Amino acid sequence: MTNYLSFDPPYRDSNSSVSQLRMPERPLVQLPRGWLHHVSGPAFGQLKVRPGDSDLTAHGQGEPLGTRIIVHGRVTDSDGRPVRHSLIEIWQANAAGGYSDSLDVSGFPLDPNFIGAGRCLTDHDGHYRFVTIRPGPYPAFFRSTTHAWRASHIHFSLFGEAFDSRLVTQMYFEGDPLIRHDRMINAVPDERGQSRLIAQLDIDHSIAESFGPPRLHPTPDGVGGLVYPPPRTDPGVLTPRNPSALAYRFDIVLRGPGATPFESKA
Numbered sequence: 001m002t003n004y005l006s007f008d009p010p011y012r013d014s015n016s017s018v019s020q021l022r023m024p025e026r027p028l029v030q031l032p033r034g035w036l037h038h039v040s041g042p043a044f045g046q047l048k049v050r051p052g053d054s055d056l057t058a059h060g061q062g063e064p065l066g067t068r069i070i071v072h073g074r075v076t077d078s079d080g081r082p083v084r085h086s087l088i089e090i091w092q093a094n095a096a097g098g099y100s101d102s103l104d105v106s107g108f109p110l111d112p113n114f115i116g117a118g119r120c121l122t123d124h125d126g127h128y129r130f131v132t133i134r135p136g137p138y139p140a141f142f143r144s145t146t147h148a149w150r151a152s153h154i155h156f157s158l159f160g161e162a163f164d165s166r167l168v169t170q171m172y173f174e175g176d177p178l179i180r181h182d183r184m185i186n187a188v189p190d191e192r193g194q195s196r197l198i199a200q201l202d203i204d205h206s207i208a209e210s211f212g213p214p215r216l217h218p219t220p221d222g223v224g225g226l227v228y229p230p231p232r233t234d235p236g237v238l239t240p241r242n243p244s245a246l247a248y249r250f251d252i253v254l255r256g257p258g259a260t261p262f263e264s265k266a
């Protein structure tokens with residue numbers, strides 16, 4: 001039994017239609033220990049997590065639109081120990097606020113170069129790192145207020161010891177003025193809990209490169225013309241794409257007095 005303050009949002013939030021669906025309607029059933037893949041360490045069966053799965057910008061024919069970002073951090077337990085080799089999955093909207101999901105009825109444009117889902121394993125020290133684009137905000141339907149804006153956010157799922165221990169939460173961006181209007185993060189009952197969901201700009205781990213590969217620009221005759229970067233006068237090396245990305249740091253604490261608020265736990 002915990003004796004510290006939990007900042008998890010309530011299972012049932014009258015503002016959130018999603019929470020109505022996740023709320024169990026019957027008493028929980030206690031499964032016998034070992035009934036569902038209960039083992040002593042992470043166990044993902046035949047699931048192969050490839051290194052490229054953590055770069056959400058690298059799976060199209062071209063670059064996805066939007067600001068490329070690096071999202072990284074460390075997953076720890078209550079005592080600061082790293083959570084090693086844990087599967088983290090993320091999913092998010094594209095830069096226009098649209099999800100590549102048949103359940104998204106917003107009609108916002110889809111980006112053919114961006115699916116919006118990725119995964120990775122934490123390393124030996126609990127670190128993880130994703131490359132993606134900053135998601136756009138989008139309106140969502142809330143029961144008590146009809147339609148309201150969601151701040152830019154990335155959904156996170158973390159697996160614990162096995163598939164029957166899963167934590168789900170959302171990450172927000174430092175300085176986003178929509179955070180104070182977002183019904184989901186404001187369902188977290190305390191500002192201290194809300195602050196644990198806001199990633200901080202990490203300029204030291206950002207990548208700033210002014211020059212990229214040649215790019216086809218439109219011309220009045222419709223043919224287009226290649227525009228080349230200027231010759232380099234510094235030791236920089238041109239790569240097939242401009243690697244620039246803003247970095248955001250998002251550390252996750254699974255439990256204890258500094259625990260990250262989670263919207264659902266299994």
Ligand SMILES: [Fe+2]
Pocket residue numbers: 092093153155
């Ligand atoms: Fe979302």
